[in-house]
Amino acid sequence: MIKSEGAIPLYHFDTLGRASNLAHFITTRTGGVSLPPYNSLNLGLHTNDNSDQVLANRSLLAEATGIAKENFLYASQVHSGDVKIIDSMAIENGILSQNPRTDATITNLPGICLIVMVADCVPVLLFDPVKRVIAVIHAGWRGTVHQIASITVRTMAEHFGCDPADIISGIGPSIGPCCYEVGEDVRDFVSQSFGTTEGYLIRKNVSPKPYFDLWYANHKQLTDNGLKSENIETSEICTQCHSDIFFSSRASGGVTGRFAAGICIKQV
Numbered sequence: 621m622i623k624s625e626g627a628i629p630l631y632h633f634d635t636l637g638r639a640s641n642l643a644h645f646i647t648t649r650t651g652g653v654s655l656p657p658y659n660s661l662n663l664g665l666h667t668n669d670n671s672d673q674v675l676a677n678r679s680l681l682a683e684a685t686g687i688a689k690e691n692f693l694y695a696s697q698v699h700s701g702d703v704k705i706i707d708s709m710a711i712e713n714g715i716l717s718q719n720p721r722t723d724a725t726i727t728n729l730p731g732i733c734l735i736v737m738v739a740d741c742v743p744v745l746l747f748d749p750v751k752r753v754i755a756v757i758h759a760g761w762r763g764t765v766h767q768i769a770s771i772t773v774r775t776m777a778e779h780f781g782c783d784p785a786d787i788i789s790g791i792g793p794s795i796g797p798c799c800y801e802v803g804e805d806v807r808d809f810v811s812q813s814f815g816t817t818e819g820y821l822i823r824k825n826v827s828p829k830p831y832f833d834l835w836y837a838n839h840k841q842l843t844d845n846g847l848k849s850e851n852i853e854t855s856e857i858c859t860q861c862h863s864d865i866f867f868s869s870r871a872s873g874g875v876t877g878r879f880a881a882g883i884c885i886k887q888v
């Protein structure tokens with residue numbers, strides 16, 4: 621990933637950055653107006669932060685990216701496997717201001733900025749440069765065992781005719797296998813969903829509990845559904861290890877803000 625400096629510093633994937641007429645970004649904690657423990661660019665309205673300050677932060681992000689703030693789609697994320705297609709009918713029906721309950725969104729409409737908000741969960745961005753279709757995915761452990769990345773790629777193929785071999789993807793900053801200790805209950809979900817825990821759960825001497833590798837689990841769902849490994853960029857930045865840069869729920873005892881990953885087909 622590369623970082624651009626401005627009033628709001630943003631990270632960008634190298635792979636997606638090479639795509640033409642596409643905007644995408646990952647925000648950090650820096651550049652907003654929220655006070656501790658939400659300092660400072662908290663984009664999550666579902667936190668206990670002052671909502672006026674969150675809305676001010678969203679306006680600052682719109683200004684920094686040059687995308688009209690009414691064209692951002694912030695979903696109400698519920699740790700599901702639900703994927704929503706954002707078509708012109710949905711736009712006409714006002715979905716952009718309705719915070720739809722879903723954990724992945726897909727569109728081929730230029731000018732619409734799909735957003736995923738996270739603090740340890742995995743943000744995944746997808747772009748098919750041939751059919752010109754974008755998607756964002758919110759994948760915490762629940763979304764990951766619901767195989768939301770697989771469902772999203774399949775929906776792109778079925779609904780928009782995307783060839784997964786064309787799709788470019790970025791797996792963003794999130795809690796890494798270095799830190800993501802999980803309970804034994806998660807082990808059952810993992811083995812039920814994937815038929816194995818091999819590669820997904822890691823045993824370490826420091827703890828009797830396993831560590832979940834969400835990066836591997838989401839990368840594998842993408843390649844299992846036809847994406848080429850060379851078209852997937854994993855940032856491999858752990859949010860708990862870098863909670864000075866990114867919001868981390870684990871690092872903050874659950875009380876913190878949300879950073880965002882966004883993607884938008886430019887209007888030409």
Ligand SMILES: [Zn+2]
Nearest residue numbers: 798799858861
């Ligand atoms: Zn870590």
